[in-house]
Amino acid sequence: MVFKARPCKSRWEGLLVTGWILLVDLLLIIWMARRSVDWLQFLLLLLVLISLPVLVHLAWRTWAAWTLEYWVDRNAVTVRWGLVRQIVPLHRIRRVIEGGILELGQGGRLEWPAPYLRRARGLGLLTVDMFATVPLSQCLLLETDEAIFALSPAEPARFLDALQEHYRLGPVRDLPISRQEDAWWLRLLSQEGVGVWLLLGGFVGTILLFGYLMIHFPNLPDALAFHYNSEGLPDVIRAKTALFLLPAIGLLTWLVNGLWGLWMIFRRQRTGAYMLWGGTLIVQICSLLALHSLILNSLNPG
Known part of the structure; x- marks a missing residue:
């Protein structure tokens, strides 16, 4: 079963900022093409090149915010965003906590426009990996021996029902906690x-x-x-x-x-x-x- 993440305004903001940077780069390229070769043309070229890493980062984080979703089957909960898959086997989950935990630390600026898709600070002896669109206090927490995984399904009740149902059926194969990139x-x-x-x-x-x-x-x-x-x-x-x-x-x-x-x-x-x-x-x-x-x-x- 596939569950979408709760919608967040940051993904729309990411689209808007990415579009503005593309527009500014296009204007700079047009200006550069109409100038003769000189130091100013090189400066315009340099500005476009400097903007490319920022543009790639914003596009990647925006894509992550739009594609974040959770797959539940008999073997694991698979968190998908962009080209990344985080696998959390069902038999490794010790308990599920429904929010109530204060935020451990604010995300850095480099994590925008998906500020809650990140690795937070430790909670006790465990690390909290956030795969969410809302603050930690509003997330569902999957606690394992290795880490705590914070999720924000749009339909948390249906997600929990599916989790319990597949957990009772038992796994088809034994999977480790892992992250995969395509x-x-x-x-x-x-x-x-x-x-x-x-x-x-x-x-x-x-x-x-x-x-x-x-x-x-x-x-x-x-x-x-x-x-x-x-x-x-x-x-x-x-x-x-x-x-x-x-x-x-x-x-x-x-x-x-x-x-x-x-x-x-x-x-x-x-x-x-x-x-x-x-x-x-x-x-x-x-x-x-x-x-x-x-x-x-x-x-x-x-």
């Missing part, structure tokens, strides 16, 4: 420390490449010398827009090596993934040095 790449990244920093380093390197060029771009001559012969005379001259090839190489390397490295992590080839992600940084450093040299020679031809 997004394999999230599971992989959550286990990576060095790998995440290498990926972030590659992303920052890409921003530096584009930023360095865009800031200096208005001061560059329309045509640049890209190569010199043995006598020191330029033999390859191109438009200054050709300089964007170097940041593009850095971006393409980060994307290809990043995805390839994730695939290798999935196949438990961690060393190969680290080599790919580290190689991205080397390519970007070389691209930045080449870009600096070309810009410097163009600004100071003598």
